[in-house]
Amino acid sequence: MSATIGISVVVPCYNEEVSLHPFLQEITKTMDALVPILRENRDLLRQTLAQNLNSPALCSPASSASSTQEFIPYELIFVNDGSRDSTLSILEDIATSDANPNRRVQVFSFSRNFGKEAAILAGLERASGEGVVLLDADLQDPPGMIADMARIWLESSRQTKVIYARRTTRAGESKIRAALSEAFYKISNFISEVKIESGVRDFRLMDKEVVQALLEMKEYHRFSKAMFAWVGFKRECLEYEYIPHFKESSSWSFWKLFKYAIEGIVSFSTMPLRIAFVLGFFISAFAVCFGIYRIIDTILHGNAVAGYPSLIVIITFIGGIQLMLLGVIGEYIARIYEQVKMRPHFILNTRATRMSGAGSGAVLGVDSSEAESSSTPPKKTPRKTQSQQG
Numbered sequence: 001m002s003a004t005i006g007i008s009v010v011v012p013c014y015n016e017e018v019s020l021h022p023f024l025q026e027i028t029k030t031m032d033a034l035v036p037i038l039r040e041n042r043d044l045l046r047q048t049l050a051q052n053l054n055s056p057a058l059c060s061p062a063s064s065a066s067s068t069q070e071f072i073p074y075e076l077i078f079v080n081d082g083s084r085d086s087t088l089s090i091l092e093d094i095a096t097s098d099a100n101p102n103r104r105v106q107v108f109s110f111s112r113n114f115g116k117e118a119a120i121l122a123g124l125e126r127a128s129g130e131g132v133v134l135l136d137a138d139l140q141d142p143p144g145m146i147a148d149m150a151r152i153w154l155e156s157s158r159q160t161k162v163i164y165a166r167r168t169t170r171a172g173e174s175k176i177r178a179a180l181s182e183a184f185y186k187i188s189n190f191i192s193e194v195k196i197e198s199g200v201r202d203f204r205l206m207d208k209e210v211v212q213a214l215l216e217m218k219e220y221h222r223f224s225k226a227m228f229a230w231v232g233f234k235r236e237c238l239e240y241e242y243i244p245h246f247k248e249s250s251s252w253s254f255w256k257l258f259k260y261a262i263e264g265i266v267s268f269s270t271m272p273l274r275i276a277f278v279l280g281f282f283i284s285a286f287a288v289c290f291g292i293y294r295i296i297d298t299i300l301h302g303n304a305v306a307g308y309p310s311l312i313v314i315i316t317f318i319g320g321i322q323l324m325l326l327g328v329i330g331e332y333i334a335r336i337y338e339q340v341k342m343r344p345h346f347i348l349n350t351r352a353t354r355m356s357g358a359g360s361g362a363v364l365g366v367d368s369s370e371a372e373s374s375s376t377p378p379k380k381t382p383r384k385t386q387s388q389q390g
């Protein structure tokens with residue numbers, strides 16, 4: 001009989017050797033303090049709400065998981081994203097030596113660095129909690145906020161399905177970086193139907209139902225920030241002050257951020273293609289008018305072969321615009337290409353798949369079900385088709 005898990009905490013880790021021990025301390029403190037509340041609400045947590053949505057027959061109390069089913073208050077899922085430092089061995093030690101009866105610890109490791117988005121996806125696919133918390137390992141987002149998130153989630157009887165964190169300051173960021181980030185949000189929100197609030201972090205608690213909705217989105221290029229907004233559901237925002245911590249700087253270089261920004265815009269909007277069309281139309285219209293003007297001018301005043309410099313300017317201008325627009329179209333085609341290749345989002349290093357603690361029967365070793373790679377979510381569960389946007 002499978003166990004019911006209250007909350008899964010998914011932690012992507014890339015070169016986090018400095019942060020992991022303090023992180024474990026903090027998360028243990030927060031989550032252990034939550035255990036009595038989670039146990040009190042175990043009946044609510046045992047209701048497999050997500051499965052009930054499209055199947056009224058399943059809505060009867062009998063459909064709730066049996067009250068004799070094992071209940072594990074929380075689980076920690078660490079995804080090592082191909083770290084180059086000792087992150088993996090620290091994680092393996094944590095999983096091996098964990099004796100906390102309130103939780104189980106799972107560690108998954110990628111064969112190389114596939115990026116945070118892939119690590120988030122791997123964690124979400126493997127999370128079995130009724131609620132799933134996404135949290136960075138570097139303690140830049142305060143784990144203590146999970147207590148407030150869980151309270152809101154449980155007090156609303158799981159109706160508030162997303163409780164997310166938004167930072168109010170950009171402390172620790174250079175002025176240029178902060179200005180570029182703000183510009184990205186403005187441009188992205190202007191051209192895309194999906195609005196992303198500035199300062200919103202990936203740090204959030206999501207009901208299982210939301211996680212399933214996210215896993216049903218099969219795009220190869222995942223842009224979680226917008227995907228979180230796109231799936232909808234009733235949500236609540238918690239604000240906090242972001243404090244630079246441990247690592248001197250973020251692992252996001254300007255180039256990485258630039259690519260991320262392009263990803264955000266192209267993944268959730270086809271507006272750049274429309275802009276290309278409109279721009280092309282106006283430039284052509286201008287060219288036609290200019291041509292007519294030249295013909296009339298020649299008929300009326302004779303042909304003085306003038307305008308060589310302006311000709312060069314116009315040709316290079318139009319050439320530049322064409323190249324740029326080809327680039328825009330190329331961005332979309334590249335995404336189609338990546339998508340049809342159907343490559344997995346990540347490849348797991350099976351020897352580094354560890355599970356220990358409550359509910360695992362203290363198993364430690366290779367998880368053969370994760371043999372190679374994954375690009376698809378596990379079992380598909382029906383979900384609500386009409387979402388409630390908060």
Ligand code: UDP
Binds near residue numbers: 137
């Ligand atoms: N991370 C990851 N893969 C990467 C980069 C980062 O799994 O390629 C993890 C990292 O370990 C951390 C989280 O993603 O837990 C956020 O990374 P970071 O602190 O560098 O980003 P920021 O705080 O600037 O958003």
Ligand code: MG
Binds near residue numbers: 136138140250
């Ligand atoms: Mg960080």
